[in-house]
Amino acid sequence: MTRAERARRRAGARDPLGLRRAMSDRLLQALIAAMALLAALTFAGARAADGFAERWRSGAESAVTVQVPEPSLTRMALALGVLSVMPEVAEANPVDGERMAELLRPWLGDQPALPLPGVIEVRLRDLNADVALIGDRVAEAVPGAVTEAHGVWVARLAALARGVRGMALAALALVVLIAVAVVAVAVRTGIAARQESVLVLHQLGATGSEIAGRFARRAAALAFGGGAAGAALAVPAFFVLARLAQPFGDAVPTEGLGGLPWDRVPWIDLALVPLAAAAIGWLTAQAVVRRWLARLP
């Protein structure tokens, strides 16, 4: 027996359905690679948006503050009363005088000579509400009261970040669905190409799991390859993203080998991409083949 013959015999034992030929689809792998790249970037986007939203949430909690000079009990009560009946205000809470003093002690000492204003933290029901209007109405009731909206923009950004994250997750789900569809089409094509052989194997007493397993292993291998290629393509994209995100982060800029921020790439997440692709390929092929076989006795 020549070496070629031996190799062919090994192939015959491993791949009796000839799926390496029938399902060698480069197109499938390219599509999976593209989707893996999309998934990696979308996932990174979701993670980044998550981080920003987290960082900004503390700032957004007191979106609006009202300062009441000479905070007598009546003036504070008046201001709170006006705020509480405004429809755009979700919540208005006076900041505890002692906490204020505590916060300011490093600058003002234990017995501040300056009269401290009373501070009311306001949470808005709708971030697009007109803060100037709120300020006018408070000042009308309590002369001298000043309303500041420093937190509104931060809160708006945080809301945006949450929205982006939601969209990213939806996009991720869509990518998974498309991947399932692409694999299903490829497996169906493979079955069609090898229909006679599948029937012969079935007739020789191959079980459903033996036949489905052959298709599933082939689909998983193809999807894994595509997923790995897509994840590799995502690495340079992460370098660029890491650079762009640098000013927002608090991490010290790090430059690794070749001046690239290697430690800013989510290697574990990237490694999960081909594994997830393989799992999708395997499960989809199993489902498609078993459904096809269910027609046979």
Next chain:
Amino acid sequence: MERSGPVVRFDAVGLAYPAPGGGLGAEVLRGVSLALDDGSFTWLLGPSGAGKTSLLRLMHAALRPTRGAVEVLGVGTGAAPRRTLPELRRRIGVVHQDLRLLPHLSIFDNVALPLRLGRRPESVIAEDVAEILRWIGLDHRAHARPEELSGGEQQRAAIARAVVCRPTLLLADEPTGNVDASQARRLLALFAEMNRLGTTIVIATHSEDLVQRFPAPAMRLERGRIRGHDEG
């Protein structure tokens, strides 16, 4: 495993194929009752279209009866759950009328298929396949693909695949249609030898010549009914 009773039993069996427009078509087998004893040899005769291939399909659980009961090797195929059928099929060797060799595999790999499905070690497979190919005169063609073989050679390869795992029941549909008379005699000798060793055999054929050469009980089908079951 000890079995009591016949290897194959049909009880008032009817078979209808699915009609193209849905539902079932007319019955191609009607009221077929038969029993094949363990170790028997039976000719299945009848004109073209009588239902010989359909009858054999019922015997290896490629089809389930649409009426009546079929029992093969102790398994009632009509009601048996799907997962019990693969094991049954592995104990039955089939030579299809249209051979059904896998075109992308070598003759060796085609013949090795049933053994590999049975998860025999590769060393045993290599020996068993080489032996049967030698017996059937195809050892020099082991690495050829089916399309590179003559019709008769392909037929012999299909027979080799059916017998390589020493089935309990062997069903052959027109197994000598493409070979010359001397090859046909040689194949018949193979079947006779397997039968002598205990395999139950059913061979469907048009060839009266073959039947005369090996007298055995014959079932005659005509338009889906058994017309006679004469002892040969």
